[in-house]
Amino acid sequence: MKQTEPLRIGDREYQSRLFLGTGKFGSYPLMRQAVEASGTELVTVALRRVHLHEAQDDVIEHLQLPGVHLLPNTSGVRTAKEAVLAAQLARESLQTNWLKLEIHPDPRYLLPDPIETMLATQQLAKEGFLVMAYINADPVLCKRLEEAGAAAVMPLGAPIGTNQGLQTRAMLEIIIEQSSVPVVVDAGIGAPSHAAEAMEMGADAVLVNTAIAVAGDPVAMAEAFRLATHSGRMAFEARMGAVSRQADASSPLTAFLVNE
Amino acid sequence: MIRIVFNDDEIGLEQGNTVDALLQQLSVDAVERIAIAVNDSVVRRSDWSSYQLHDNDRVLMIAPIQGG
Numbered sequence: 001m002k003q004t005e006p007l008r009i010g011d012r013e014y015q016s017r018l019f020l021g022t023g024k025f026g027s028y029p030l031m032r033q034a035v036e037a038s039g040t041e042l043v044t045v046a047l048r049r050v051h052l053h054e055a056q057d058d059v060i061e062h063l064q065l066p067g068v069h070l071l072p073n074t075s076g077v078r079t080a081k082e083a084v085l086a087a088q089l090a091r092e093s094l095q096t097n098w099l100k101l102e103i104h105p106d107p108r109y110l111l112p113d114p115i116e117t118m119l120a121t122q123q124l125a126k127e128g129f130l131v132m133a134y135i136n137a138d139p140v141l142c143k144r145l146e147e148a149g150a151a152a153v154m155p156l157g158a159p160i161g162t163n164q165g166l167q168t169r170a171m172l173e174i175i176i177e178q179s180s181v182p183v184v185v186d187a188g189i190g191a192p193s194h195a196a197e198a199m200e201m202g203a204d205a206v207l208v209n210t211a212i213a214v215a216g217d218p219v220a221m222a223e224a225f226r227l228a229t230h231s232g233r234m235a236f237e238a239r240m241g242a243v244s245r246q247a248d249a250s251s252p253l254t255a256f257l258v259n260e
Numbered sequence: 261m262i263r264i265v266f267n268d269d270e271i272g273l274e275q276g277n278t279v280d281a282l283l284q285q286l287s288v289d290a291v292e293r294i295a296i297a298v299n300d301s302v303v304r305r306s307d308w309s310s311y312q313l314h315d316n317d318r319v320l321m322i323a324p325i326q327g328g
Contacts, residue, residue, distance in 0.1 A: 021328025031326065046327025047295075049267045049320065056289045059326055075327055088302045089322050093295035160328070209328030 004233045007204050009182050010098070010130045010151050012069070016041045017199065018229040019071070019184065021209025025218065028062040034212055035065060038222035044071045044100055044207070047090055060094070071100050071132070078105040080119035087124055099124065100154070102134040110160040114141050118148060125149025134186055137168035142175045142183075153179060154207065156187035157198065161210045163190025166197055176202045192221075192228030199232025200240065262315045279308040282319065293323050 006013040020040040025031035035043055043063055050056070063070065072090035077083045080103070087099050101124065103117050104110040112135045124131050130151045135141055137155035145153055155175050158164035165188060166172060176183050185198040186207035195206045208225055215221035261272045266282070275285045279296060288294065296303050297320040303311050313319065 022326045023328040025326060044328055045324040047322045048325045050288070050294065050323050051267075052286055052288070056323070058293060058323075060293055060324055070324075072324065073327055085297060085300055085302075086322075089295040089297055089320075090324075092302050092304060093293050093322065093324060207328070 001230065002234055004230065004237055007182060009132075014041050014205070016226070016229075017205040017233055018195070018225055019043070019186075019205055019207040020212070020222075021207060022059070022063065023209050024213035028057070028059065030218060031059075031213075032062045032065070034218045034222040035063065035068065036222075037219045037226065038212070039226045041067050042069050042071050044073050044209075045094075046073050046075045047086060047093070048076070069098070070094055070096060071098050072096070073100040073102050073134075074120075075102050075104075077103055078113075078116075079103070080116045080123065083116065083120040084123050084127075087120075087129055088127075091129070097128055098130045098132070100132050100134060101150075104134075104160075112136055112156070114138065118144060121145050121148045121150050132184065137171035137175060139171060139174040139178055142179060146179065146181050150181060152182040152184055152204075154184045154186040157185050157194065158188025158190075160187045162188055163211055164188050165190055165194040169197075169201070172198070172203070173201060192224045195225055196228040196232035196235075199229055200235050202236055205229075262313065264313055264315070264317045264319055266319045267321060273313060277313045279303055279311045279313065279319075282313065283308070288321075294321055295323075296321050 006015050007017050016039045018040050019042045020038050021044045022031055072094055074083045074086040077086050083103050103113045117135055121131050121133050132152040133145045133150045134154040142153045158167040182204040184205040185203045189195050189208050190211045198206050212218050212221045263272050275281045298317050
């Protein structure tokens with residue numbers, strides 16, 4: 001398979017432009033197999049208070065794969081202040097300054113709070129975190145976050161877990177055109193074709209979780225996403241033809257079987 | 261005996277007032293990925309044996325889990 005350009009974020013280079021969420025998998029072995037099948041080099045994890053009465057299972061043990069980095073998220077926080085504390089705890093827990101900043105207090109749509117996200121990004125960038133900010137597909141907000149020090153922006157395609165695809169595609173196009181930092185389309189991607197579409201549009205990467213974890217065969221789906229993401233990126237690098245309104249013949253327009 | 265709030269529960273410290281003593285009292289395993297904050301300030305692992313907890317301190321202990 002033809003190699004595509006590696007993606008640079010911070011001081012790392014990623015060969016795979018498919019990032020994976022680890023939520024919703026029915027078991028750790030299944031999660032691990034899906035991660036392997038996806039070819040991903042970056043997986044997200046969440047943080048939670050330790051419940052002493054429960055068995056202490058270490059999810060990280062099942063994510064120790066060569067070439068795979070961990071990206072802790074701040075899911076569950078409601079404010080910038082909570083996000084900053086969560087980030088500091090994540091850095092301590094996983095020994096990484098990489099962070100997926102997500103602040104979505106409303107449980108019905110899980111839409112990210114732009115103001116808290118902006119405040120948190122400013123503070124976290126100052127504290128030396130590499131912030132990948134999950135936000136709505138707002139082109140102006142994305143530029144402001146970039147200016148505030150975000151290392152990447154992660155605009156949503158549709159609300160988390162909905163599998164609706166790129167509902168925000170018009171705005172994603174603008175963000176991709178205007179951004180000087182990597183654009184990772186995150187949330188709402190429900191099918192490999194959605195991932196391919198985002199990559200064809202010029203997104204730098206996609207993050208997929210639900211679509212893979214809840215598929216009938218998550219491992220096969222992970223591979224499908226791997227191929228689609230790669231295919232979309234290949235198409236982008238191969239420079240697709242223009243879209244037109246009027247037809248433009250593919251075969252010669254000579255009369256057939258009639259003497260002219 | 262001093263009393264602290266550990267995650268959401270009020271508990272008394274019976275084996276000593278350091279963070280290490282607290283972890284021992286609670287029989288916490290898988291220490292490797294755990295992170296701790298006291299009163300919203302992270303206490304680094306290297307300080308667990310020396311950091312003294314006080315009455316009414318709020319101790320938060322987190323660990324990584326599956327998530328997107």
